[in-house]
Amino acid sequence: MNMEIKRSVCPYDCPDTCGLLIEVVNKKVIKVKGDPDHPYTRGTLCPKMVHYEKTVYSPERLTRPLLQKGPKGSDNFEPITWDEAIQIINERWQHIISEYGAEAILPYSYAGTMGIVQRNCGEAFFNRLGASRLERTICASAKGYGWAAVMGSTLAPHPDQVLHSDLIILWGTNAMATNIHFLQNVRVAKKKGAKVWLIETYETPTAKVSDRVMLVKPGSDGALALGMMHVIVRDGLIDEQFINEHVQGFTEFQERLEEYTPEKVSELTGLKSSLIEEMAHLYAKSKAPFISLGSGLSRYCNGAMTVRSITCLPALVGAWAKPGGGLLANLSTSSALDTRKVTREDFSKETTRKINMNQLGDALNKTVAPPVMSLYVYQSNPVAVTPDQNMVIKGLMRKDLFTVVHERFMTDTAIYADLILPATTSLEQPDIYRSYGHYCVQKADAVIEALGEAKSNWEVFALLAQAQNFDEPYFNQTAGDMIKQLLESPTPWLAQVDLEKLSAGYPVELPLPENYKTKFKTPSGKIVIFNNKEEEPLPKYLKPHGDNAQYWFVNSPSIYSLNSSFNEQKELVEKKENMYLLMHPEDAGVKGFSDGEKVSAFNERGKVAFILKITPQVPAGIVVSEGVFWLRDCPGDRSVNALTSQRLTDQAQGSTFYDTKVDVESLE
Ligand SMILES: Nc1nc2c(c(=O)[nH]1)N[C@H]1C(S)=C(S)[C@@H](COP(=O)(O)OP(=O)(O)OC[C@H]3O[C@@H](n4cnc5c(=O)[nH]c(N)nc54)[C@H](O)[C@@H]3O)O[C@H]1N2
Ligand SMILES: Nc1nc2c(c(=O)[nH]1)N[C@H]1C(S)=C(S)[C@@H](COP(=O)(O)OP(=O)(O)OC[C@H]3O[C@@H](n4cnc5c(=O)[nH]c(N)nc54)[C@H](O)[C@@H]3O)O[C@H]1N2
Ligand code: SF4
Ligand SMILES: [Mo]
Numbered sequence: 001m002n003m004e005i006k007r008s009v010c011p012y013d014c015p016d017t018c019g020l021l022i023e024v025v026n027k028k029v030i031k032v033k034g035d036p037d038h039p040y041t042r043g044t045l046c047p048k049m050v051h052y053e054k055t056v057y058s059p060e061r062l063t064r065p066l067l068q069k070g071p072k073g074s075d076n077f078e079p080i081t082w083d084e085a086i087q088i089i090n091e092r093w094q095h096i097i098s099e100y101g102a103e104a105i106l107p108y109s110y111a112g113t114m115g116i117v118q119r120n121c122g123e124a125f126f127n128r129l130g131a132s133r134l135e136r137t138i139c140a141s142a143k144g145y146g147w148a149a150v151m152g153s154t155l156a157p158h159p160d161q162v163l164h165s166d167l168i169i170l171w172g173t174n175a176m177a178t179n180i181h182f183l184q185n186v187r188v189a190k191k192k193g194a195k196v197w198l199i200e201t202y203e204t205p206t207a208k209v210s211d212r213v214m215l216v217k218p219g220s221d222g223a224l225a226l227g228m229m230h231v232i233v234r235d236g237l238i239d240e241q242f243i244n245e246h247v248q249g250f251t252e253f254q255e256r257l258e259e260y261t262p263e264k265v266s267e268l269t270g271l272k273s274s275l276i277e278e279m280a281h282l283y284a285k286s287k288a289p290f291i292s293l294g295s296g297l298s299r300y301c302n303g304a305m306t307v308r309s310i311t312c313l314p315a316l317v318g319a320w321a322k323p324g325g326g327l328l329a330n331l332s333t334s335s336a337l338d339t340r341k342v343t344r345e346d347f348s349k350e351t352t353r354k355i356n357m358n359q360l361g362d363a364l365n366k367t368v369a370p371p372v373m374s375l376y377v378y379q380s381n382p383v384a385v386t387p388d389q390n391m392v393i394k395g396l397m398r399k400d401l402f403t404v405v406h407e408r409f410m411t412d413t414a415i416y417a418d419l420i421l422p423a424t425t426s427l428e429q430p431d432i433y434r435s436y437g438h439y440c441v442q443k444a445d446a447v448i449e450a451l452g453e454a455k456s457n458w459e460v461f462a463l464l465a466q467a468q469n470f471d472e473p474y475f476n477q478t479a480g481d482m483i484k485q486l487l488e489s490p491t492p493w494l495a496q497v498d499l500e501k502l503s504a505g506y507p508v509e510l511p512l513p514e515n516y517k518t519k520f521k522t523p524s525g526k527i528v529i530f531n532n533k534e535e536e537p538l539p540k541y542l543k544p545h546g547d548n549a550q551y552w553f554v555n556s557p558s559i560y561s562l563n564s565s566f567n568e569q570k571e572l573v574e575k576k577e578n579m580y581l582l583m584h585p586e587d588a589g590v591k592g593f594s595d596g597e598k599v600s601a602f603n604e605r606g607k608v609a610f611i612l613k614i615t616p617q618v619p620a621g622i623v624v625s626e627g628v629f630w631l632r633d634c635p636g637d638r639s640v641n642a643l644t645s646q647r648l649t650d651q652a653q654g655s656t657f658y659d660t661k662v663d664v665e666s667l668e
Contacts, residue, residue: 002026007035007505008444010049011426012562013111013139015331015437016181018045019507020052022427022447029053029427029448038507040159040438041181047559047575048566055425056451058568060409062422063452072397073416082453082463085419090467092402093129093374100370102130103352108360110138112379112408112423112565115431115444116337117482118457122378124344125461128470132372135356135653138386140330142654143298146307147329149531149651150315152522156331157290158512159438163189164324167286169197171310172221173294176205177559179437182292183209195286197279199224201296201554201658202582202624203617214279215619218552218658219544220269221297222306224276225313226541227265230257231280232316238284239318246520247315249530249538256538268541270619284317288324296556300659302542304651309539315527320517333434336441336493336510337486344474358655359646361388364395374402378423378457383412384564384628387644387655390606406460409568412631412639422454429456432483441497442507443483458482545647549603549661551587551623555640556658558627567630579634581610581664582624588614593666598635601625601662606643609636609667623664636667 003025010018019038023031032052036043065085070076080088096104107126113119126133162168162185175183187209190196198210199221207213216224232238233254243250262273269276283289291314298307311327319325355363355372360382363372375396386392396403396416405417414420427447434441450456455463458479465475477485487494487503497508513519522528530537546552557563560572567573581601583593593599595614600607601623610625618624629639647656 006445006447008427008447009433009442010045011113011115011431011433012049012565013114014562015179015435016041016046017114017433017435017437017440018049018181019442020045024447027448029056035507038440039509040440044181044184046180048562048572051569051571054569054571055566056427058409060568061451061454062407062409062414062420063454064422065453066420068418072399072418075415077420082455085421086463086467088419089404089464096373096402100373103132104370104373105129105131106355106363106372106375107131107134108357108375108377108380108382109134110136110357110380110385113426113431115426115433116339116486117342117479118429118431119379120339120342121458121461121479121482124342124347124474125465127344127347128465128472129468130349130352133352133354135354137653138357138655140295140298140654141652142303142649143293143295143307144330145652146298146304147311149304149308149534150311150528151520152528153332154519154521155512155516157326157328157517159185159328159331161324161326162186162290162292165189165288165290166194166324167197167283167289168194169199169289169291170206170210171199171291171293172297173292174204174206174296174556175292176209177557178294179292182437201552201622202619204556205559214271214275217268217270218554218622219297219300219302219306222302222309222539223260223265223268223541224271225309226257226260226539227262227269227276228280228283229313229316230260230265231262231277232284233257235281237281238316242318242321243316246320246518246526248524248526248528252530253312253538256540260541283313288322289314289317289319290325291327293327293329296658298649299655299657301545301647301650301656303649303654303656305536305539305542309541312529312539315529326517331436331438333436333439333441333510336434336491337432338489338491341485341489342482347472356648356653358387358648358653360386361391361395361646364398364401365391373400374404376404376406377413377417378406381411381413381564383416384630384639385641387641387657388605388646389638389642391646406457408454411564421460422452424450424454424456428454429458430480430483432486439510439512440507441494441502441510443487443502443505445505542650544659545656546659547603547645547661549663551621551662551664553601553643553660553662554622554624554658555644555660556624556626561627564628564630567633573633576627576629578611579629579639580613580625582613582615582618583664584618584620584622585614585616586620588612591664591666598667599664600636600667601643601664603643603660603662605645606638607636608638608640608642609634611635623662
């Protein structure tokens with residue numbers, strides 16, 4: 001028996017970016033474990049990844065290129081060779097380019113893998129082709145915008161900071177599902193005496209580790225922050241010295257805050273005014289309050305402004321200057337690796353149009369010039385994860401649309417493809433990873449050979465480039481060459497780490513400058529509360545959009561899946577039991593619903609069947625579903641995104657998944 005243990009990295013879109021140890025016996029992965037030597041994730045994994053080998057060796061893996069021989073969306077795929085597949089794509093694209101121009105081709109990708117090279121290499125190819133560009137704002141662009149409007153490019157606090165905090169606010173984050181290693185830190189801090197609050201729309205599993213749970217009306221968190229700051233200023237609880245030294249525009253803000261009285265904010269948020277007063281006092285009087293800000297509250301039409309308002313809170317009480325204080329919203333390590341070497345903006349001969357990924361439905365169905373005639377999907381599952389599912393499916397059903405999907409599984413999107421290309425998993429391809437939840441960087445070699453005829457993103461784009469006769473040396477390299485290039489031209493940040501260790505596949509931590517928490521990287525060097533570059537120079541409350549329907553519809557992550565990934569593991573799908581719609585007993589009583597009954601949630605965009613779960617975890621007026629299911633596991637023929645809309649956030653063109661309302665009726 002030839003047993004080896006190899007290091008790798010979890011490739012999924014998760015802030016934890018865990019270090020992995022892969023046990024390989026006779027070239028086969030036997031076991032996946034956490035790497036105890038990883039400085040941040042220290043050997044533990046979430047329930048989704050403990051059996052990653054079941055994803056890698058799933059009998060459902062796609063292993064050969066497949067051509068659709070029947071009508072779109074039917075199960076009439078037949079295997080073809082890679083040569084044939086590349087030739088078909090090339091011919092169709094040449095034809096489309098000569099008739100409509102290359103902008104009629106649209107790439108669609110997001111975060112199947114977070115590896116810098118495999119994730120981003122498609123951009124070089126599509127830039128060179130002159131295709132339409134995709135505005136990739138499905139996740140947290142409004143959150144990033146709101147943070148940056150106040151803090152510029154200030155470094156985010158190290159997640160271990162929270163260990164020194166005495167008041168931790170988990171604000172709109174279901175960390176039990178989405179950020180388990182941070183939550184581990186929270187537990188440690190709690191043992192040392194810290195208080196933990198959860199500000200949410202319903203009692204998520206994270207409520208179990210929280211001392212207090214404050215449930216607000218969806219989309220109203222900006223008002224809560226402004227109300228807390230009203231009380232902090234009114235009652236003289238500000239840190240004057242910190243404000244004088246580090247804050248721009250406090251005087252103007254003070255005036256603005258006057259209107260956000262606890263009574264008004266109580267009406268907007270649904271929290272009692274006495275609670276808002278108490279929260280403000282406890283926040284301002286704690287020694288080192290730390291806010292962990294999730295993305296959920298930014299996925300509303302007021303999302304950027306909400307984040308901007310909350311980001312002002314630590315400035316008013318000087319939390320940044322205290323060990324353990326601050327706010328963690330966006331941890332960016334993007335400057336550590338020169339991603340431009342991978343994406344090659346310079347390959348674009350001219351600036352081509354941008355299409356917002358949240359509005360794929362419109363892009364495929366509405367009259368745009370040139371029309372989208374070909375869609376190339378990789379590392380994304382738009383039918384499942386993109387808002388307004390009915391419009392996406394309608395577009396994919398267009399007979400004149402040529403759709404290619406490069407995938408590991410027969411996803412809800414792949415089924416609508418004209419041509420499917422089989423993709424490798426992260427263990428079959430090399431890459432280099434950075435994180436958005438901590439400061440480690442790690443390189444990972446391929447651990448096993450590709451299954452069947454599966455190919456990595458890098459390999460497929462190299463073949464497509466060859467077929468197009470692109471002669472740039474870029475396209476003749478391997479992914480390994482590209483990783484080497486990134487490491488051989490280190491950025492100022494990477495230059496400070498042990499490159500030998502990094503090249504050998506060990507995790508290394510990017511060093512943080514001394515006193516980085518009070519080095520504000522804004523033009524004035526101060527925290528910008530009054531920002532005259534903004535249309536609205538001061539934070540204020542903006543209303544969410546909602547729909548003309550009865551219940552807010554919160555459709556948040558599940559512990560057992562990640563976006564639409566992991567639904568290939570039967571055991572994980574079973575853990576979710578059913579595609580539930582959570583509803584408060586009072587609402588269910590009014591409707592005469594009983595627990596376990598099949599219901600339909602609907603609005604002007606679509607109808608989705610759920611199994612009703614009656615629970616006081618959810619306040620009246622809100623219904624909740626957790627996780628994005630594959631259609632085959634749904635009680636009906638549509639999943640959650642048939643209800644969500646293509647509307648965008650107030651700034652940064654982000655998604656507004658939770659800014660959705662529905663009506664509910666029985667299906668029995
Ligand atoms: N297990 C698991 N892990 C994941 C993911 C997953 O799907 N499953 N997804 C990954 C991805 S892509 C991302 S971006 C991150 C996201 O992870 P986080 O940043 O932690 O954010 P979410 O969990 O998306 O935020 C959703 C939470 O916000 C709450 N929420 C919704 N509206 C509001 C509101 O108006 N106010 C408040 N206070 N709360 C609100 C929801 O109830 C939900 O619990 O997680 C990653 N990790
Ligand atoms: N209703 C609702 N919808 C949501 C959300 C929500 O909270 N509620 N969350 C949203 C968020 S935050 C995000 S980030 C998006 C995420 O959306 P996506 O990034 O599209 O995420 P996944 O659903 O995980 O789909 C990734 C696909 O990539 C494939 N894949 C993995 N690795 C590779 C690879 O190396 N190459 C190729 N070619 N394919 C690969 C996987 O098999 C998988 O099917 O979803 C959004 N959708
Ligand atoms: S999904 Fe997140 S928590 Fe789970 S193993 Fe991957 S990085 Fe770690
Ligand atoms: Mo995301």
